[in-house]
Amino acid sequence: MHGTRANKEWLRPWLEAYASRGYVAIGLDSRYHGERADSKTAYQDALISSWKKGDTMPFIFDTVWDLIKLAEYLTQRKDIDPQRIGITGMHAWFAAAVDTRYSVAAPLIGVQGFRWAIDNDAWQARVDSLKPVFEAPGLVSQFDAAYSVPVTAPRPLYLLKGAKDPRCPLGGLVVPLKRAKKAYKKTASPRNFKMETLTNETDELRSEFLHVLPCQRSAKVLVKNCTLFLLVSNLLITGAMETHEAVHFRSQFLHALLSRRSAPVPLVAECSKPVANPVFQSAVPSLAATESCPKEHMDNLKSMLKEENIHLHTEAGEQGRLPLLILSLKDKSVERRPAVVFMHASDANKEWLRPFLEAYASRGYVAIGLDSRYHGERADSKTAYRDALISSWKNGNTMPFIFDTVWDLIKLAEYLTQRKDIDPQRIGITGISLGGMQAWFAAAVDTRYSVAVPLIGVQGFRWAIENDAASKIARIDMGKSEIDKEVVKKVWGRIAPGIASQFDAPYSVPVIAPRPLYLLNGAEDPRCPLGGLVVPVKRAKKAYKKTPANFKVWDLIKLAEYLTQRKDIDPQRIGITGISLGGMQAWFAAAVDTRYSVAVPLIGVQGFRWAIENDAWQARVDSLKPLFEVARIDMGKSEIDKEVVKKVWGRIAPGIASQFDAPYSVPVIAPRPLYLLNGAEDPRCPLGGLVVPVKRAKKAYKKTPANFKFVAEEGVGHTVTSFMIKESSDWFDKFLKQGNMTSH
Template identity: 65%
Template sequence: METLTNETNELRSEFLPCQRSAKVLVKNCMLFLLVSNLLITGAMETHKAVEFRSKFLHVLLSRRSAPVPLVAEPSKPVANPIFQSDVPSTAAIESSPKAHMNNLKGMLNEENLHLHTEAGEQGRLPLLILSLKEKSVERRPAVVFMHSSNANKESLRPLLEAYASRGYVAIGLDSRYHGERADSKTAYQDALISSWKHGNTMPFIYDTVWDLIKLAEYLTHQRKDIDPQRIGITGISLGGMHAWFAAAVDTRYSVAVSLIGVQGFRWAIDNDAWQARVDSLKPLFEKARIDMGKSKIDKEVVEKVWDRIAPGLASKFDAPYSVPVIAPRPLYLLNGAEDPRCPLGGLVVPVKRAKKAYKKTPGNFKFVAEDGVGHTVTSFMIKETSDWFDKFLKQRNMTFG
């Protein structure tokens, strides 16, 4: 604990000088409190992990709106959820293992909430929580599920129902500018372009990771039905990125699975393998190309965009640095071997470093690239995810160090 005490003292001296302006002081106080809490919850963390979290939280706080009390308010179910592209197939997620019940839907308790994570409309985090109605004096394990780009929490209902049937508290949410947080079918793309133009928000990955930090606080401190030591997180594609970064920055997510989400952003730039990822966000990069006076999108455009909308994504927070700091908590990375958005070449170094970080607990890390699969989630991935959470979250008094 000596190293952690030293880190806390360093943070105290760095972030709490009285001479700073009120606005900066508030944000630095928030950073100190956040990192201090993570130091306490992650007592076995390495110096690199603590340093990573401090730097990442500093970036998150640089573009936050005013803090608000962490309050969850009841809301109503969404009748017609917004999809910003074609409605995704639910075939794979419907294959998730579930308990055999004659009337599952009738046995489920459904909560629709808005959790306030910061000031402003995007600071209202919509939650869909499913669990079994049966009363239990024991706290249950929980899993947070993150949807893919242009989808919403309602698209995850088959997964939520399956996990709830097996005794989990299953939590779905809308990421920034999606679902209830979207006012049009172009809301997400519009937000990305606005971030490029003004640099005042981080709608690609980072802002939703802030929401996930606040969600972890809510789940661990305000939910009497959830075991705060047994909270998992998973997601698909963009949701896989959210799960990856949330687990890297917040140790309260004790088990993580990322589906077709982990990639090497720097590696893609250096190896001319960025096109598929850029094509998935084409309006943003086209706007940047025009603003930079380029005749076509090139790697300079790509690098400038990442630095602008998600500082550090292609450098100090990239997969080689963020994946290993999840250790020793259980982490499973599931990708497609033919995925052009998450090319395997960009995962060689992150996986190698992760294996080194998990040297003392090798069974807590797993990486699989499914043969013949591109950027799509499969029934195999869904089953593997389910087995991983059952293995690590169904046991009590978990220790991973």
């Protein structure tokens, strides 16, 4: 619904944006507006006539009648789902109140308390907007907000108000809001109602709108014309509104994407042919990891798979054609399935993802692989991606590094949510390296990706610049003899604007909350140094405070809850093991959660306090060098010393070098079976630091000495050996297999 003195044509940008996303978008002229106006004063004249004759109700009510009749028409159309009709605009409030066929409502700066305004002498601004006349029967009595807002329950209703709006003063909404909350509570749907007061009406309302708007129009048009129309879409897609920080991030990011887009095109999916000889722009990556992906055991799996090769048009031009490889099980059922989107690494292609796709398809997923920009079918040479990066640096008109492919992923989400075989609420995304970065940003900007697992991709770009990590582009153009942080900063700003500032990991990772997010990186990965993830992870933990799935030890506690509930698992016989970092996590998980009945930490247990006091912390610190270097700089130190080490441990793992250290956390695992396996020459877990923990553990296991064992394998450093693997396996067999639990 348009505003006063406007018309349905003014709504066209919204209608086009909605239609591009698969909606049937309807704009209409309210009474005495647009085609229904015979002059520029038609609405004003109608109001005066209503006052004088009392035979019409042009202010709201007559148009509400039209909306009731419109609902009758829309529910009869074969192309519209009668259960999913939303409405926005001032008239939306009353139409939703009187007609339950409007299943979702988002009135914008319209809901107000008319009676309250009169009683509290706060009516002037509204009256000034309708100066010739301002009465409509019942507005200040039985149809006022206090009565008409609550009756919308339990249908989703979102009220957005400007805090300083004189036409809709907040005081008039105290009673309506109180009654609405009560109504939504009574109907067991409290999450379906929300009211938000925005302090900066124009900017914040646009932010709310833009974060769900992959709109094919220029940023200038969006800023000028768009306010809130697509909020209904967000309610339908996510089921809950998100933080202002998340909304603001998406608004900014979409502006960046829209700044370098080709001409808009309809979202069309065309059948294509399988690729016989896929293009690899460097050596073909190993398939060992992808082929290890768990799959359902099926005879003749390949014959049971349905394969689709599709080109999806996301924008004009050759790169606007998105090649897709989709695998799913042949199944005649109409049940909607979960889907996972897979992103390949640099220089690879969607065909390389086939083992992943087959494995997930065998497990009931619709598995989607795609070629990112200038890769696979979108590459015209073996240097296509490198050439595109250089072109982006020189011309600044494309964003081949991450961002352009994120645009494709937004359009892909539109396509996937329209497929009849996919559950739009269960679409996940993952990727490797470059693909991990693309998955990360796609999940950050588009809430239709409900689960994200970026693999070796998430990193801190700003942190890397400040800590002398470098790229290999543009040194010559800048007249530099070598690549330095100035070159790197300039390149990122050119080929991926904002990636080292407002879109960097500290800002883009937390906005994925509360959707499930699992970041998997290598501890020694020089491309994604751990130091650059300290702040993002800290902020993510804060964002996930109500759903803290990002804290690894906490993950293991929640995992124990899950495992003990499974019907195929004996809750009394759950063991845990891990290697190095995993060994430390297994150690602490067993210490804190007694549901882990047997523990075998491998090359993980150590004395953190002992290492500090005995100057034996270097090897462990070197494994996390970037983190400690940041701390050194922040503390004004010329080199890392024990003070820095102590400070870092206290910051990132409070208590690990004091009350939670090995002398205290190892003994509390008793009397449950515990086997500590370390290397005698391991510099990260020096034996001196285990003297006290082992002594105390033996004391704790005094009544069940067979349940504790410690071995430091001679001549072994920080590495896992076949001896350790066999010993841990035998230990689990001894205590977890039926008939072997007498000593436990």
